[in-house]
Amino acid sequence: MARSMLIAVDAMGGDNAPAEIVKGAVNALADERIKIIFLGAEEAIRKELSQHLVKTDQVEIIAASEVITNEESPTNAIRQKKNSSMVLGLRLLKDRKASAFVSAGATGALLTGATVIVGRIPGIERPALGALLPNEKNFSLLIDCGANVDAKPNYLVQFAKMGSIYMENVLGVREPRVGLLNIGAESEKGNALTKEAYALLENAVPHFVGNVEARDVPWGAADVIVCDAFVGNVVLKYTEGFAKAIMGVIQKELMSSTVSKLGALLAKNALRRVKNSFDYAEVGGAPFLGLRALVVKAHGSSDAKAIQAAIRGCAACLEKDIARKIESSLIQV
Amino acid sequence: MARSMLIAVDAMGGDNAPAEIVKGAVNALADERIKIIFLGAEEAIRKELSQHLVKTDQVEIIAASEVITNEESPTNAIRQKKNSSMVLGLRLLKDRKASAFVSAGATGALLTGATVIVGRIPGIERPALGALLPNEKNFSLLIDCGANVDAKPNYLVQFAKMGSIYMENVLGVREPRVGLLNIGAESEKGNALTKEAYALLENAVPHFVGNVEARDVPWGAADVIVCDAFVGNVVLKYTEGFAKAIMGVIQKELMSSTVSKLGALLAKNALRRVKNSFDYAEVGGAPFLGLRALVVKAHGSSDAKAIQAAIRGCAACLEKDIARKIESSLIQV
Numbered sequence: 001m002a003r004s005m006l007i008a009v010d011a012m013g014g015d016n017a018p019a020e021i022v023k024g025a026v027n028a029l030a031d032e033r034i035k036i037i038f039l040g041a042e043e044a045i046r047k048e049l050s051q052h053l054v055k056t057d058q059v060e061i062i063a064a065s066e067v068i069t070n071e072e073s074p075t076n077a078i079r080q081k082k083n084s085s086m087v088l089g090l091r092l093l094k095d096r097k098a099s100a101f102v103s104a105g106a107t108g109a110l111l112t113g114a115t116v117i118v119g120r121i122p123g124i125e126r127p128a129l130g131a132l133l134p135n136e137k138n139f140s141l142l143i144d145c146g147a148n149v150d151a152k153p154n155y156l157v158q159f160a161k162m163g164s165i166y167m168e169n170v171l172g173v174r175e176p177r178v179g180l181l182n183i184g185a186e187s188e189k190g191n192a193l194t195k196e197a198y199a200l201l202e203n204a205v206p207h208f209v210g211n212v213e214a215r216d217v218p219w220g221a222a223d224v225i226v227c228d229a230f231v232g233n234v235v236l237k238y239t240e241g242f243a244k245a246i247m248g249v250i251q252k253e254l255m256s257s258t259v260s261k262l263g264a265l266l267a268k269n270a271l272r273r274v275k276n277s278f279d280y281a282e283v284g285g286a287p288f289l290g291l292r293a294l295v296v297k298a299h300g301s302s303d304a305k306a307i308q309a310a311i312r313g314c315a316a317c318l319e320k321d322i323a324r325k326i327e328s329s330l331i332q333v
Numbered sequence: 334m335a336r337s338m339l340i341a342v343d344a345m346g347g348d349n350a351p352a353e354i355v356k357g358a359v360n361a362l363a364d365e366r367i368k369i370i371f372l373g374a375e376e377a378i379r380k381e382l383s384q385h386l387v388k389t390d391q392v393e394i395i396a397a398s399e400v401i402t403n404e405e406s407p408t409n410a411i412r413q414k415k416n417s418s419m420v421l422g423l424r425l426l427k428d429r430k431a432s433a434f435v436s437a438g439a440t441g442a443l444l445t446g447a448t449v450i451v452g453r454i455p456g457i458e459r460p461a462l463g464a465l466l467p468n469e470k471n472f473s474l475l476i477d478c479g480a481n482v483d484a485k486p487n488y489l490v491q492f493a494k495m496g497s498i499y500m501e502n503v504l505g506v507r508e509p510r511v512g513l514l515n516i517g518a519e520s521e522k523g524n525a526l527t528k529e530a531y532a533l534l535e536n537a538v539p540h541f542v543g544n545v546e547a548r549d550v551p552w553g554a555a556d557v558i559v560c561d562a563f564v565g566n567v568v569l570k571y572t573e574g575f576a577k578a579i580m581g582v583i584q585k586e587l588m589s590s591t592v593s594k595l596g597a598l599l600a601k602n603a604l605r606r607v608k609n610s611f612d613y614a615e616v617g618g619a620p621f622l623g624l625r626a627l628v629v630k631a632h633g634s635s636d637a638k639a640i641q642a643a644i645r646g647c648a649a650c651l652e653k654d655i656a657r658k659i660e661s662s663l664i665q666v
Contacts, residue, residue, distance in 0.1 A: 071519070135578065136578045136581060136582060149516065149523065149524040150524050150525050181567065183482065183562075183563055183566040183567065183570070186404070190482065190563070191482040191483050191561075191563045192483050194563075213570055213574075214566070214567040214568070214569075214570035214571035214574060215570035215571065215573045215574035216574060217571060217574060217575075218571070218574045218575045218577070218578035218579075219574065219578060228524075229516070230516055230523070230524045230527075230564065231563065231564055231567055233516040233547070234514065234516065234547040234564055234567070234568065235547070235567065235568075235571060236547075237516070237546055237547035237548040238547035238548065238550060238551070238568060238571060238572075239571075239575065240548045241546075241547060241548035241549060241550060241551045241552065242550075242551045242572065242575055242576075243575075243579070244551070245468065245469045245551035245552060246551075246576065246579055246607070246611065248469060249469060249607050249610060249611075250583075250603075250604070250607050253603035253604070253606050253607050254600055254603050254604075256603060257602075257603070259599050259600075260599060260600045260602065260603035262596075262599050263595075263596040263597065263598065263599030263600030263601075263603070264596065264600055264603075265596065266592050266593060266595050266596030266599065267587055267592075267593045267596030267597055267600060268596075269590075269593065270583075270586035270587050270589060270590070270593040270596070270597075271583070271586070271587075273586050274579070274582050274583050274586050277582060278579065278582075
């Protein structure tokens with residue numbers, strides 16, 4: 001447990017880089033096992049670091065002169081920007097000079113770069129992005145929510161296996177229930193992808209609970225919810241927008257009269273807990289599962305709290321050695 | 334405006350048939366232009382009707398000895414159950430003995446039956462289910478959310494046109510903004526379907542605002558949101574489940590202390606308005622657009638309030654003659 005965790009952090013990725021990235025990473029250093037390697041514009045990182053109290057042996061900076069943006073083609077960006085914070089971070093991982101890489105930068109470039117530079121686990125056709133989706137009780141892992149928009153049925157089986165290992169080891173869920181996100185409960189429901197995937201999942205995944213309708217997701221109908229990345233990304237982003245919108249409507253309604261304002265004041269702590277339970281920043285990062293080493297995508301709009309949570313999530317995955325567990329489970333099968 | 338609206342109602346469809354269906358329909362008769370033809374088990378309908386005060390010239394019963402269930406294959410059910418409330422209702426519509434048909438029964442069978450019996454508008458390849466999705470300000474029409482799970486790009490263009498006519502005429506939205514539900518804002522983002530649909534929509538739809546990310550949907554990013562029925566159905570059902578779950582969490586948190594309980598009491602009216610603004614029953618029904626006559630799907634779990642709202646929605650569509658407007662807009666193009 002005491003072994004150090006060397007986490008490379010893309011200081012230039014996301015809307016709030018580098019200030020919030022550096023701040024969040026520094027806060028994560030409260031866990032003394034963690035060491036951070038920042039990648040990015042050295043001067044800017046140094047300036048941000050000077051705002052905080054940091055043990056110098058817990059941080060390192062590797063200068064990166066380029067930044068990959070959302071507007072670029074992922075393949076071109078990874079190929080051409082060899083000195084970008086993202087490419088250099090992924091190279092550290094490949095060369096085993098870091099044990100994980102966290103970035104709030106462009107998802108497409110991160111996926112492409114991670115696949116090309118870090119590489120897939122043998123037997124995994126496509127790495128997938130798994131995100132923890134809040135539900136009424138706890139969290140479900142929604143996988144894939146960002147990598148394979150036109151998925152094949154057998155990818156979904158691999159997502160199910162990887163997601164189960166993640167939930168069992170990182171969140172401590174015993175025998176995680178796997179559900180297929182679908183538009184009806186019956187096995188014959190759905191589109192071409194889900195119909196075919198259903199049969200495969202039924203045979204290959206021991207704790208497959210069948211189709212899960214979207215209306216049952218917020219009640220925790222399954223621990224692992226598999227889908228293609230188009231549907232998964234829609235659900236993930238809709239959750240984010242809907243939670244904000246509903247809290248906005250609540251705020252507006254509560255401010256509409258003196259009596260309800262008083263009520264809101266008294267219920268303030270309760271309402272804050274509601275907001276937090278559906279808040280992204282509390283979750284932080286989403287791991288790409290199926291890679292030879294750990295790559296975590298943080299939300300593009302991550303603040304320091306979200307980055308800290310992403311690094312904390314990284315540490316939990318490293319502690320349980322998720323990448324190796326996925327690899328060995330595939331060999332057993 | 335004073336012409337009568339003869340609305341056929343499937344008294345046997347949905348979880349709460351026939352009691353809530355009859356009750357809701359009777360309540361809708363407050364609008365004196367409306368006449369209802371109930372289809373279903375005559376005795377049962379008569380018994381329910383006897384619970385209410387009804388002007389006898391506003392209601393009629395047509396006996397139907399069979400009921401189509403969710404478990405049946407839609408095609409077989411429509412073909413074999415010729416005396417079902419659903420098939421008889423659709424036949425009335427085809428024979429112009431009713432101006433609309435409302436059912437809370439099986440969606441698949443209703444779509445199949447409507448397409449086969451009532452028929453498509455020439456130029457529309459697939460009828461689509463459009464549902465009003467609550468957003469922070471008002472509503473967006475989500476189309477398709479129940480008919481074509483494996484859609485083709487040109488279907489989405491037809492959905493956009495039909496949805497625009499609906500929003501402009503029924504909800505009074507001037508020049509409705511059409512958005513393509515997608516996983517990124519840039520035109521090249523998405524899966525095979527949305528990439529191809531983007532180019533078509535850009536050329537064919539005047540008020541196309543481009544891709545709409547799911548996180549922007551609850552803020553009213555577009556008036557008409559087009560997507561395939563798999564994604565649309567997931568979003569629709571997720572909205573339903575998520576709104577309930579979040580209200581459940583709010584309830585639980587508010588009950589967790591004496592102070593917050595008092596707060597909840599004072600804010601009761603405000604919180605009820607929040608609940609209502611995301612409540613299905615307030616919306617009621619979803620029209621199948623692209624058919625020669627009006628068919629409205631009510632939620633399977635509809636109560637009397639939802640049925641009343643669905644019939645009210647029917648009346649609004651009939652008043653504006655939506656089916657004919659869709660047909661003539663296609664001829665103009």
